[in-house]
Amino acid sequence: MSHEELAAWLRLVLTPGVGNDAGRRLLAAFGLPQAIFDQTASALRQVVSAAQTSALLSPPTKLPAQVQATHDWLTAGDSDGTQQRRLVTLGDPLYPASLLNLEDPPLMLYLLGQVRLLGAQPNLASAPVSKAPDASHSIANSWPTKALAMVGSRNPTPQGAQNARQFAKALSDAGLTVVSGLALGIDGAAHEGALVNHLIDTPASRLRTLAVIGTGIDRVYPRQHRDLAHRVATHGLIVSEYPLGTPPLAANFPKRNRLIAGLSSGTLVVEAALQSGSLITARLTAEQGKEVLAIPGSIHSPQSRGCHALIRQGAKLVETATDILEELPWPEVSSTTNKIADVTDAASASPASNTHSDLLQALGADPVSLDALQARTGLDTATLQAHLLELELQGAVGRLPGGLFQRMGLG
Known part of the structure; x- marks a missing residue:
């Protein structure tokens, strides 16, 4: 999309007090975002509240910086092209049809990963938006159905x-x-x-996994999953509805769950x-x-x-x-x-199912304490701990908080 289109979409999303529902009503009434901001206060007031109208007439102070950051993010990408970036707006042919059934589908989605598998073109920053959003029209794309x-x-x-x-x-x-x-x-x-x-x-060759995150797509949360996020983007897709730079705010994670379900x-x-x-x-x-x-x-x-x-x-x-x-x-x-x-x-099946069978049988399926295992097996503490350590190293037993042990696997 053009720089002007990008700025208009971001202005709509970033305007305080104008959420997905009001945004959809404005788009339905006036078409593309550029047209919304050409309206008079009285025209806007026919669709949204007075407070929302006032907010729409004043561009957010952080808008220029957000527009530049988003443009830079879209045009950066990996040098080898293994991960693609795309900003998908409501009404875009690439917008997932399943989300249109939500009560509040996001106005914009940021995609990172194997966007090519959805039918997108590599030149992600320049794809035009040629028509106004219409939540009722049939959208055909390659989002996973299974x-x-x-x-x-x-x-x-x-x-x-x-x-x-x-x-x-x-x-x-x-x-x-x-x-x-x-x-x-x-x-x-x-x-x-x-x-x-x-x-x-x-x-x-297909999207093996899809991660819906509760931060801006330029952030990985938790940090421990930085490498995992890279692998997801290489073999699947990362999706976010939040503007770039959005930190991990507690309220955003329950909200993103509707997209996971959708x-x-x-x-x-x-x-x-x-x-x-x-x-x-x-x-x-x-x-x-x-x-x-x-x-x-x-x-x-x-x-x-x-x-x-x-x-x-x-x-x-x-x-x-x-x-x-x-x-x-x-x-x-x-x-x-x-x-x-x-x-x-x-x-x-447990990798140790052919060894330590008596101890594995005594462990059962529920977490159990060392004292209980001693009572069940009759083994002294040193012998029991040695066997448990060996099973733990084999991945057949897990150690839980509180000094409890649990059998891994159901075999």
């Missing part, structure tokens, strides 16, 4: 994180796009699982406490008429109570990737369900 959101706790148990990686890998291998929020815990594990066995320099055909909650933000994503998914799925866990784990509550409310109980493929309407992947079941079963 996409599953995977969300959960930022502080998962070792088993929860392992489940997220295993399910994400199995589903991604089956051709699904794994959608999550790049947060610590389950989100990060889901993105990692979707990218298993795919080297950073291997050209992407870009997916359903949501799998891997592990979540009762007050988890993941339950917001699950609620929004249900409100959009899509499937909610949940993996059950230990009755003693607070991180499983959110999943159990969802199951009581009607969410699909999931034990294998096959359960997901059978529940969601994707007949073209039905022929792969046997293969996926094998992948899931193999991934969930």
